[in-house]
Amino acid sequence: MADRPPVVPAVTGRRIAIAAAVIVVVLLLRSIDSVDASWFPRCPLADWTGLLCPGCGSTRALHALANGNFAAALAFNPLLTVGGPLLMLWLIWRRWQGKPSASTTLPTIIVTVMVAYFIARNLPGPTQRWLAPREFTSSPKASPSPVDSGPVDVERNETQ
Numbered sequence: 001m002a003d004r005p006p007v008v009p010a011v012t013g014r015r016i017a018i019a020a021a022v023i024v025v026v027l028l029l030r031s032i033d034s035v036d037a038s039w040f041p042r043c044p045l046a047d048w049t050g051l052l053c054p055g056c057g058s059t060r061a062l063h064a065l066a067n068g069n070f071a072a073a074l075a076f077n078p079l080l081t082v083g084g085p086l087l088m089l090w091l092i093w094r095r096w097q098g099k100p101s102a103s104t105t106l107p108t109i110i111v112t113v114m115v116a117y118f119i120a121r122n123l124p125g126p127t128q129r130w131l132a133p134r135e136f137t138s139s140p141k142a143s144p145s146p147v148d149s150g151p152v153d154v155e156r157n158e159t160q
Helices: 013-031 044-049 058-066 070-076 078-096 106-122 126-131
Strands: none
Touching: 013 058, 058 070, 058 078, 070 078, 078 106, 078 126, 106 126
């Protein structure tokens, strides 16, 4: 019996479309700053309750990552900045081992981490200062974090 050549996944139209969509999204995130663009949707949970959901700061973090600013991305949403790549690496590793990419415990782990992150970033104290999205400037006179300065009027971006 002759050895079979390794199986190479075919480049399909679907894979090309996904790659093109990823490139377009990265280019958009690079060029459009969600802080300056008033038409970007705001978080309804934060607007209605003042609580920060696990996704608050994600668009700004993705914009910072697309522009190569890891520190700013970490300041805007540490869960996305650290957890997103770790999840992708884990899924790639499982696929490389020939296991299904998603196990039955994966959704439970993701929900548990997101709930813990939601609670930690909304509790007063050091966890809120570390996990709440904040303005990131490179100037030495950086604006204080809303968490450190009291309530913030989100419409005017001013501390009350």
